[in-house]
Structure formats: structure tokens, C-alpha cells
Amino acid sequence: MKHFEANFDGLVGPTHNYAGLSFGNVASLNNAALTSNPKAAAKQGLQKAKALADLGMVQGVLAPQERPDLYTLRRIGFSGSDAEVLQKAAQQAPALLNACCSASSMWTANAATVSPSADTRDGKVHFTPANLVDKLHRSIEPITTGNILQATFNNDRHFKHHQHLPEHTSFGDEGAANHTRLCSEYGHAGVELFVYGQEATNPSAVKPTKYPARQTLEASQAVARLHQLEDESCVFMQQNPDVIDQGVFHNDVISVGNQNVLFYHEQAFLNTDAKFDEIRRKMNADMHFVKVATSQVSIDDAVRSYLFNTQIITLPSGEMAIIAPTNCQENPAVFAYLNELITLGTPIKQVRYYDVKQSMQNGGGPACLRLRVAMNEQEVEAVNQNTLMNNTLFTRLNTWVDKYYRDQLTVSDLADPQLIIESRTALDELTQILKLGSVYQFQ
Numbered sequence: 001m002k003h004f005e006a007n008f009d010g011l012v013g014p015t016h017n018y019a020g021l022s023f024g025n026v027a028s029l030n031n032a033a034l035t036s037n038p039k040a041a042a043k044q045g046l047q048k049a050k051a052l053a054d055l056g057m058v059q060g061v062l063a064p065q066e067r068p069d070l071y072t073l074r075r076i077g078f079s080g081s082d083a084e085v086l087q088k089a090a091q092q093a094p095a096l097l098n099a100c101c102s103a104s105s106m107w108t109a110n111a112a113t114v115s116p117s118a119d120t121r122d123g124k125v126h127f128t129p130a131n132l133v134d135k136l137h138r139s140i141e142p143i144t145t146g147n148i149l150q151a152t153f154n155n156d157r158h159f160k161h162h163q164h165l166p167e168h169t170s171f172g173d174e175g176a177a178n179h180t181r182l183c184s185e186y187g188h189a190g191v192e193l194f195v196y197g198q199e200a201t202n203p204s205a206v207k208p209t210k211y212p213a214r215q216t217l218e219a220s221q222a223v224a225r226l227h228q229l230e231d232e233s234c235v236f237m238q239q240n241p242d243v244i245d246q247g248v249f250h251n252d253v254i255s256v257g258n259q260n261v262l263f264y265h266e267q268a269f270l271n272t273d274a275k276f277d278e279i280r281r282k283m284n285a286d287m288h289f290v291k292v293a294t295s296q297v298s299i300d301d302a303v304r305s306y307l308f309n310t311q312i313i314t315l316p317s318g319e320m321a322i323i324a325p326t327n328c329q330e331n332p333a334v335f336a337y338l339n340e341l342i343t344l345g346t347p348i349k350q351v352r353y354y355d356v357k358q359s360m361q362n363g364g365g366p367a368c369l370r371l372r373v374a375m376n377e378q379e380v381e382a383v384n385q386n387t388l389m390n391n392t393l394f395t396r397l398n399t400w401v402d403k404y405y406r407d408q409l410t411v412s413d414l415a416d417p418q419l420i421i422e423s424r425t426a427l428d429e430l431t432q433i434l435k436l437g438s439v440y441q442f443q
């Protein structure tokens with residue numbers, strides 16, 4: 001049977017904006033209060049997704065969340081009509097209004113952790129939505145994320161959906177951004193590499209001192225248990241706290257894997273040698289650890305360019321390609337490194353650049369925008385087919401974006417009640433295009 005690694009990209013929602021909500025994420029803080037262009041953001045995302053489909057990859061889309069989130073605003077005491085709720089929140093608690101308006105669900109690498117059926121004891125593909133408790137604006141995502149995942153992977157025979165982990169910092173979980181599956185072939189059992197930032201229940205363990213470690217070991221272990229993974233096929237590795245303090249807020253900002261390749265910065269992890277030995281022992285295949293030294297690319301350049309927030313994909317030809325943001329072309333050290341990388345005799349033979357600047361300005365590169373789901377042919381057939389990218393869906397979604405999305409949005413626009421109507425009308429139509437049923441509270 002054929003096996004694929006599908007990418008499900010998050011559609012950018014109509015309220016995409018720059019509110020500086022993510023302490024520890026340098027781009028988010030540096031670009032706070034820029035004027036965003038939600039239309040361009042959505043179209044950049046669609047272009048990248050379509051380009052991968054055109055390369056012969058299985059590519060899907062995940063619907064965005066409803067924002068402004070009036071339910072949360074009402075839950076914290078703002079009352080009256082929808083317009084009044086927005087207006088009162090804007091006057092009394094603008095930071096809370098901003099949190100309830102973020103389009104952050106576009107970064108579907110944080111939507112969930114996914115374990116393919118080849119790795120799980122019951123032979124199903126397992127999904128656990130991430131609780132994202134470290135950031136208020138993201139902590140309001142998991143319930144709707146679960147609804148959207150269930151409407152997209154809507155077949156109980158093949159897909160097992162779990163509830164998100166308890167909403168406490170001990171179980172801080174940021175999903176696939178801190179999880180990489182290594183394997184020889186997508187359909188063979190692999191090693192699931194969980195990278196955590198801190199141990200919540202061990203006060204003497206090292207952790208960052210300046211910025212938060214969003215993922216805990218306890219959360220990663222809980223996901224591995226839920227997903228029915230064998231101990232022999234899991235590796236738990238700590239991210240280097242020093243790089244978290246330099247703006248590496250997720251592991252996918254400093255390393256990325258695909259099949260038997262792990263592309264990483266030499267400062268990415270703690271106990272690197274011992275942990276790589278464990279990976280080698282647990283893999284039934286040769287591993288290629290592709291190391292980038294600080295002398296080649298500094299942590300600062302890695303964070304600015306998102307060299308490691310690239311996607312490494314295996315093309316139908318069997319060759320691997322890196323899907324990079326155009327920011328990597330614009331950084332001389334990184335561009336020189338990537339030009340050299342494809343000559344080094346690693347499985348990575350091509351680099352392709354895509355402009356996802358609207359997302360990058362919030363700290364979200366190509367890899368943040370996608371959730372990977374390795375599946376066999378039958379599982380791909382069991383996916384809601386209306387969510388899979390092709391010429392028709394691409395045209396339809398671009399027309400839909402043109403109809404509903406603004407080309408400018410500032411933080412002060414978030415109090416505009418018209419945005420509620422635009423957003424709901426757009427999402428209602430989207431659920432019809434993708435045939436998702438009712439996934440939003442307003443429906």
C-alpha cells in the first residue's frame with residue numbers, strides 16, 4: 001500500500017493582525033502594531049499550499065477559528081449586544097480584546113500532535129489538540145480545533161481524536177511544533193521525537209530564565225500515552241533553555257525532521273550526543289543528522305530567517321526538498337548555507353522559496369502553517385475530500401478570500417462590530433465549501 005505525508009495548512013482567518021501577543025516570540029513583539037493585510041496573508045498561505053499540491057504532495061487545509069471570540073469576552077463579564085461587548089472590551093480591557101481577536105489558529109503546527117497508524121498500538125491515526133495554555137490568545141483555540149479536526153478527519157475506523165490535555169501549565173502543550181516523527185518510510189513504524197522546554201514537576205531541572213518554555217515533558221509523555229506509542233519508539237529530548245531565551249519559542253524554530261533526516265542547529269538541544277544515540281538505537285534505519293554550526297548560521301540569523309521553520313518534504317521522485325520562506329533568501333548567511341546544503345550529499349537536494357511574510361511577521365514560517373499527517377492510501381480516502389487542495393478548491397478559496405477579507409487591519413479596527421459580521425459570514429460560507437458541518441459556536 002502507498003503511504004504519504006500530507007500537510008494540512010491553516011487558512012488565515014479574516015482578523016489576521018499584529019498585536020504583539022507572544023512574549024518570547026521576537027517577531028510577534030517586534031512587529032506589534034504594524035498594519036496587517038489579512039487578504040494578502042490568506043493568499044500567501046494558499047499559494048504555498050497549492051505549490052505543494054502541484055509538486056505532487058497530498059495537501060489539505062484546516063479552517064480558521066471564529067474571531068472575535070465573543071464567547072470568551074462574555075465569559076469574562078462583558079455583556080450587551082455583540083457590538084456593545086466589543087466596544088466595552090476595547091475601552092476597559094484592550095489587551096483582552098486583542099487576545100480574543102487573534103487569527104493565531106493559522107499556525108496549525110500548534111493545532112495538535114498527530115501519531116500515524118504505523119506507530120500506534122490500535123493501528124489508528126491519533127490526534128490530540130494542543131492546549132496552548134502558555135498564551136491567553138492561543139488557549140482559547142483547542143475546543144474548536146478539536147471540532148475542525150474531527151470534521152476533517154471524520155472517520156472513526158481510521159482516526160482517533162482525544163481531548164486536549166488538562167489546562168494547566170504542568171501540561172503546557174504546543175502540539176506538533178515540538179514533535180517530529182522520524183522513520184525510514186512513512187508507512188513503517190518510526191521514532192516519535194518529543195522536544196520539551198521544561199520539566200514541570202521537577203523544580204531542580206534546568207529551564208529558561210527569560211522567556212517561557214511552552215512545552216513540558218509531562219505534556220509530551222501524556223500525549224505519547226494517549227497515542228498508544230511504545231516506549232521503544234519514543235524519545236524525549238530537552239530543548240536548550242539558552243536558545244529559548246534567544247527567541248526559539250518552539251522546537252520547530254531550531255530543528256526540523258523528515259523521514260530519516262534531522263536538520264538542526266548545533267545549539268538546539270541538551271545532551272545531544274546521548275539522545276542522538278538513543279534515536280539511532282530505536283530507528284531501524286540509518287539516520288542523517290544534518291547539523292548547522294553557529295559559525296555557519298547564528299541563533300539570531302536562524303530566528304530572523306526561520307531557516308529551521310522550513311518544511312522538508314519527500315517529493316514523488318524520492319528526492320527531498322526544503323520549503324523555505326523568502327526571508328531565507330534575504331539573509332546572506334542563511335542563503336549561502338542553503339546553497340551549500342544541496343551540494344553536501346545529504347538527502348536534501350532542492351530548496352524552494354515562498355513568500356509568507358504576513359505570517360512571518362507574527363513569528364509563523366512555512367512549517368508553522370502546516371500540520372503533518374502521515375497516512376496510507378485508505379486513510380487519505382477516509383479524509384473529508386472537500387478539504388484537499390486542487391485547482392478547483394484553490395480557485396474557490398481565492399474567490400472566497402477576495403469576497404470577505406480586508407486588505408488592511410490595525411489593532412484599533414478590532415473593535416469594529418462589522419468585523420463580527422464579515423468573519424461569521426465568511427466562515428459560514430467556508431464550512432459549506434469544505435463541507436465541515438457546524439464547527440463554530442455561532443452555527
Ligand SMILES: N=C(N)NCCC[C@H](NC(=O)CCC(=O)O)C(=O)O
Nearest residue numbers: 019020021022025028109177250368
Ligand atoms: N512555531 C510554530 N509552530 N508556530 C508559530 C506560532 C506563532 C504565534 N504567534 C502569535 O501568536 C503572534 C500573535 C500576535 O502577536 O498578534 C505564537 O507565538 O504562538
